[in-house]
Amino acid sequence: MRSPDFPIDTLLPGIRESLAAHPRLVLEAPPGAGKTTRVPPALLDEGWLQGRRIVMLEPRRVAARAAAGFMARQLGERVGDTVGYRIRFDNKISARTRIEVVTEGIVTRMLQDDPTLEGVGALLFDEFHERHLAGDLGLALALDAQAALRPDLRIVVMSATLDGEALARWLDAPRLSSAGRSHAVTVAHFPGQRAEALESQVRRAVEHALQSHPGDVLVFLPGQREIARAQRALGPLAYAQNVAVLALHGELPVERQAEVLQPGADGRRRVVLATNVAESSVTLPGVRVVVDSGLAREPRFDPNSGFPRLETVRVAQASADQRAGRAGRVAEGWAYRLWPQSLRLEPQRRAEIAQVELSGLALELAAWGSADLRFVDPPPPGALSAARDLLRQLGATDAGHALTPLGRQMQATGAHPRLAAMLCAARASGSLALACDLVALLDARDPLRSRSDALAERWRALAASRSGRLPADAGRGALAVIDAAARQWRRRLRVEGAAPADVPAHALGDLLEHAFPDRIAHRHAQDRHRYQLSNGRMARLADDSTLVGEPWLVVPELRHESRDALVVTGVPLDESALRNAFPHRFVERDETRWDDDRHALLRERIRRFDGIVLDVRPAGRPHPGDAAAALADAVRQFGLSALPWTEELRQWRARVQSLRAWMPELALPDLSDPALLSTLDAWLRPAFAGKTRLDALSTGEFSAALKSALDWEDARSLDRFAPPRIQVPSGQARPVAYALDEADGPAPPVLAVKLQELFGLAETPRIADGRVALTLHLLSPAGRPLQVTTDLRSFWERTYPEVRKEMKGRYPKHPWPEDPWNAVPTHRAKARKP
Incomplete structure (x- = not known):
C-alpha cells in the first residue's frame, strides 16, 4: 500500500x-x-x-x-x-x-x-x-x-x-x-444558558454544527459519564437527522474503538463523543467541526482515599488549541468552545508529578536502587517523603528506603502500592480472587445508586451480578466494568478458578487491613458512632450507617473534616486476623503522664494498637526516670509558659536571641520557643529528676537549666556585646531592656535614662560591637518620657532647647544648662560641687 x-x-x-x-x-x-x-x-x-x-x-x-x-x-x-x-x-x-x-x-x-x-x-x-x-x-x-x-x-x-x-x-x-498539516479553523465560543446542564449545551452546539457546516462532529467531554448523558440527549436529534452518534474512550472494546477510527461504511454523518484520547495520535476521518467542553479528567491526589483519583478540571490552553486543530485535518474547519471567551486558561498542562500521590514512584525508585535521577520536574520533597513513609508502613522498604523482599513482590504486581500489599497478602492466604475483586472495586466509581458506606454491599452486588441477580439499586454497566477489571487482574496474576460467590463476614476487612494499615479503626468505648484510627485521629460514622457497633473497621475512604473525619467507606475486620497479621503493632507497657485535672503524674498500664488505646489500668507510683520524662512531655503539651519564668530570665533569653541575630558569627544557640520545645529532653528533663509535680521546679533550678545552653565563652560574649546594664555619664549603671518581636526577631534595645545623666555625651550609645544603636527614652526628673531618639547629637542640637524652655520652670531644682555638651552629668537634683 x-x-x-x-x-x-x-x-x-x-x-x-x-x-x-x-x-x-x-x-x-x-x-x-x-x-x-x-x-x-x-x-x-x-x-x-x-x-x-x-x-x-x-x-x-x-x-x-x-x-x-x-x-x-x-x-x-x-x-x-x-x-x-x-x-x-x-x-x-x-x-x-x-x-x-x-x-x-x-x-x-x-x-x-x-x-x-x-x-x-x-x-x-x-x-x-x-x-x-x-x-x-x-x-x-x-x-x-x-x-x-x-x-x-x-x-x-x-x-x-x-x-x-x-x-x-x-x-x-x-x-x-516539523510543520503540521492543518487547514484554517474558525474558533467561536458557544454561550451556555443559565443553569444549563452540559449535555443540553452539547446538544444545542451539535445541532447548530450539523445545520451550519459539512462533515462529522467531534465532541470533547471529560469522561464516560458525560458521554453517556450526551448520547441520551442527542438520541432524538440523531434519529431525526439520520446521524450516527459514537463514543470513544479508553474503556471501549477494541472492536468498538476500531469502528470509530475508520470512515463510516454507511455514509451517514457522525458525531463522535470522545474523551481527551482524541486530542492526539489518533485520526478521525471526516471531522470538520469540534465542540469542546474545555474539561478533562486528570489524576489528582485524593487525601480521602490515599489514591490518585481522576478529577474533572479545565484543560490548558495548549490542549484547547490542539483540540480545535482536529477540525482542520482534512479541510477548513470550525471549533465551538463551551466556555465564556473571558475565561483564561492555564497556558500549559501541569506535570502530574507535581500534583499526584507518589508512593508508586517511590516504589519504582527503590526498585531501581537510586533516587538520583534526572527528572524534567523533580518530585516535590514533601510528597515524596510522605510516599516513602507509606512504603515503610506497608513493609515495602526498610528505614534506608531499600526494597524489602515483600516490596519486590509488590513492585512486580504493577498495582498501586496499597493494593499491591493486599494482593501479596492474599496470595499467601489463598484469597487472591477476592483481592482481585477488591482492586477492581476500589479503582472504580460506586456501582450502587443509593449511598452506602459499607464496601461489602458493593462486593455483594458484584457477586450477585455474576449469577444474573442484579440488585435493584445497582448499575448494570458499572458492575460489568468492575467485573471485567477483576477478570483482567485474575488473568494477570494467574488465579485459577472463578471469582468467589460468597465469603465470610470479615474476609474483605482481613485483606484490606494490608492495604490500609494506617486506617484501621476501633470503636469508641462511649460512642458507637465514633472510632479511633491507628494514626491517633478520630473518625465518625454517618447516622444511618450500617457499620454502627462494629468493634473494628478498615476505612479505605475518609472525608477529612475539622474535628472528626467522616467514614465514606468501611468494612469490618476480625481482631484475631489483625493480631495474626500485625502482632508487633499490639503493645502493652507502663506509661507515665501528667493529668492536668489532678495536677499530678499518673502511671498506667496501657494496651495499644498503634495510636489506638485498647485498655488502661492503674500501675502504681511513677518511676523517677519516667516521671522526669512525663513532666517534660507536659511542658511540651502546655508550652513553655508552664515554667517559672522571671523577668530577669525573659530578659536573658531576649539578649541571647537578639545577639544571635546581630552577630551570627558567634554561633549562639537558638533559644526560640520551637527550639527549646524540640530539645526539652536535653536541657529541662534533667532538672525534673526526683520531682513528680510541675510546680516543684524552682526558679533557680529552671534558670540553671535554661542557662546551661551557653558555655563559658558564650556567656562572656553575651555580657560583652549585649550587656544587661551600661554605665552612663552620670556614673550610674542603667538597665538595657531587650525584647523580641512576633517573629522572634530582635526588637530595638531600649535605654531609659534621665536626661541630666547624659550631659556631655554627643553620640548615641551602641552595643553588639557597635552594630546596634540603643533607643534612648530620655526621662524627666520625675521619670516621665520627654523624648525617644536613636540620634542623641540631633536631640541636643534641635530638640533640647525646646525641652529646656518647657521643663526649666517645671523642675527648677534640676539643672537645665544652655550648653548640655559641657555640663556636668548628674542623677541628683543639684550637681555636686567639685
Missing part, C-alpha cells in the same frame, strides 16, 4: 542524520504532521539500530492500538508482524516484531527488568507534552540507563505543544521542528 505524504516526511532525512551523530533528539511536530506513524518505520534500516527493536511510548491505549494498526497497514501487514503493541492486559507482538508501541508503564517494567534493554536500539517518547508521571519516570530511567549502561541507546522525545527549546537544553540534545 502506498503511504500518504505527511509534513514530517521532509524532515525524516534530518532525523536520521541527527540520530546517527547524537544519541538524543527532541522532535517538535504539531498534530497531523505524522510523527507518530512515520518516524519509527523510517529508522528501521539505520546502521546504529543493528537490527534491534524500536520501542515507542504512547500515553493512551486507544492511541497505541491505533498507531500500531496504521503502521501495520502501511506495510501491508497485520498487527503483530513488523509492528505490534503492548498495553496493560493486552499485547500483539511476535518474534518478528521490530516496532513495539507500548503504554508508559510497560517501558518502566522493561527498564526495571533489564536496565540494559537488550535487543532495544531506540526509545521514542511520543506526546511527551501530556506530562504523565509514568512518562517522566520512564524518561528519567532511560537517561540513567543510557548514561551508565547503554551509551548507544537512542532516545527521542516527541511533542506537539511543549517548549522544545527548553527541553532540548535540559536533555543536551539537538532539536528539530
Whole structure:
C-alpha cells in the first residue's frame, strides 16, 4: 500500500542524520504532521539500530492500538508482524516484531527488568507534552540507563505543544521542528444558558454544527459519564437527522474503538463523543467541526482515599488549541468552545508529578536502587517523603528506603502500592480472587445508586451480578466494568478458578487491613458512632450507617473534616486476623503522664494498637526516670509558659536571641520557643529528676537549666556585646531592656535614662560591637518620657532647647544648662560641687 505524504516526511532525512551523530533528539511536530506513524518505520534500516527493536511510548491505549494498526497497514501487514503493541492486559507482538508501541508503564517494567534493554536500539517518547508521571519516570530511567549502561541507546522525545527549546537544553540534545498539516479553523465560543446542564449545551452546539457546516462532529467531554448523558440527549436529534452518534474512550472494546477510527461504511454523518484520547495520535476521518467542553479528567491526589483519583478540571490552553486543530485535518474547519471567551486558561498542562500521590514512584525508585535521577520536574520533597513513609508502613522498604523482599513482590504486581500489599497478602492466604475483586472495586466509581458506606454491599452486588441477580439499586454497566477489571487482574496474576460467590463476614476487612494499615479503626468505648484510627485521629460514622457497633473497621475512604473525619467507606475486620497479621503493632507497657485535672503524674498500664488505646489500668507510683520524662512531655503539651519564668530570665533569653541575630558569627544557640520545645529532653528533663509535680521546679533550678545552653565563652560574649546594664555619664549603671518581636526577631534595645545623666555625651550609645544603636527614652526628673531618639547629637542640637524652655520652670531644682555638651552629668537634683 502506498503511504500518504505527511509534513514530517521532509524532515525524516534530518532525523536520521541527527540520530546517527547524537544519541538524543527532541522532535517538535504539531498534530497531523505524522510523527507518530512515520518516524519509527523510517529508522528501521539505520546502521546504529543493528537490527534491534524500536520501542515507542504512547500515553493512551486507544492511541497505541491505533498507531500500531496504521503502521501495520502501511506495510501491508497485520498487527503483530513488523509492528505490534503492548498495553496493560493486552499485547500483539511476535518474534518478528521490530516496532513495539507500548503504554508508559510497560517501558518502566522493561527498564526495571533489564536496565540494559537488550535487543532495544531506540526509545521514542511520543506526546511527551501530556506530562504523565509514568512518562517522566520512564524518561528519567532511560537517561540513567543510557548514561551508565547503554551509551548507544537512542532516545527521542516527541511533542506537539511543549517548549522544545527548553527541553532540548535540559536533555543536551539537538532539536528539530516539523510543520503540521492543518487547514484554517474558525474558533467561536458557544454561550451556555443559565443553569444549563452540559449535555443540553452539547446538544444545542451539535445541532447548530450539523445545520451550519459539512462533515462529522467531534465532541470533547471529560469522561464516560458525560458521554453517556450526551448520547441520551442527542438520541432524538440523531434519529431525526439520520446521524450516527459514537463514543470513544479508553474503556471501549477494541472492536468498538476500531469502528470509530475508520470512515463510516454507511455514509451517514457522525458525531463522535470522545474523551481527551482524541486530542492526539489518533485520526478521525471526516471531522470538520469540534465542540469542546474545555474539561478533562486528570489524576489528582485524593487525601480521602490515599489514591490518585481522576478529577474533572479545565484543560490548558495548549490542549484547547490542539483540540480545535482536529477540525482542520482534512479541510477548513470550525471549533465551538463551551466556555465564556473571558475565561483564561492555564497556558500549559501541569506535570502530574507535581500534583499526584507518589508512593508508586517511590516504589519504582527503590526498585531501581537510586533516587538520583534526572527528572524534567523533580518530585516535590514533601510528597515524596510522605510516599516513602507509606512504603515503610506497608513493609515495602526498610528505614534506608531499600526494597524489602515483600516490596519486590509488590513492585512486580504493577498495582498501586496499597493494593499491591493486599494482593501479596492474599496470595499467601489463598484469597487472591477476592483481592482481585477488591482492586477492581476500589479503582472504580460506586456501582450502587443509593449511598452506602459499607464496601461489602458493593462486593455483594458484584457477586450477585455474576449469577444474573442484579440488585435493584445497582448499575448494570458499572458492575460489568468492575467485573471485567477483576477478570483482567485474575488473568494477570494467574488465579485459577472463578471469582468467589460468597465469603465470610470479615474476609474483605482481613485483606484490606494490608492495604490500609494506617486506617484501621476501633470503636469508641462511649460512642458507637465514633472510632479511633491507628494514626491517633478520630473518625465518625454517618447516622444511618450500617457499620454502627462494629468493634473494628478498615476505612479505605475518609472525608477529612475539622474535628472528626467522616467514614465514606468501611468494612469490618476480625481482631484475631489483625493480631495474626500485625502482632508487633499490639503493645502493652507502663506509661507515665501528667493529668492536668489532678495536677499530678499518673502511671498506667496501657494496651495499644498503634495510636489506638485498647485498655488502661492503674500501675502504681511513677518511676523517677519516667516521671522526669512525663513532666517534660507536659511542658511540651502546655508550652513553655508552664515554667517559672522571671523577668530577669525573659530578659536573658531576649539578649541571647537578639545577639544571635546581630552577630551570627558567634554561633549562639537558638533559644526560640520551637527550639527549646524540640530539645526539652536535653536541657529541662534533667532538672525534673526526683520531682513528680510541675510546680516543684524552682526558679533557680529552671534558670540553671535554661542557662546551661551557653558555655563559658558564650556567656562572656553575651555580657560583652549585649550587656544587661551600661554605665552612663552620670556614673550610674542603667538597665538595657531587650525584647523580641512576633517573629522572634530582635526588637530595638531600649535605654531609659534621665536626661541630666547624659550631659556631655554627643553620640548615641551602641552595643553588639557597635552594630546596634540603643533607643534612648530620655526621662524627666520625675521619670516621665520627654523624648525617644536613636540620634542623641540631633536631640541636643534641635530638640533640647525646646525641652529646656518647657521643663526649666517645671523642675527648677534640676539643672537645665544652655550648653548640655559641657555640663556636668548628674542623677541628683543639684550637681555636686567639685
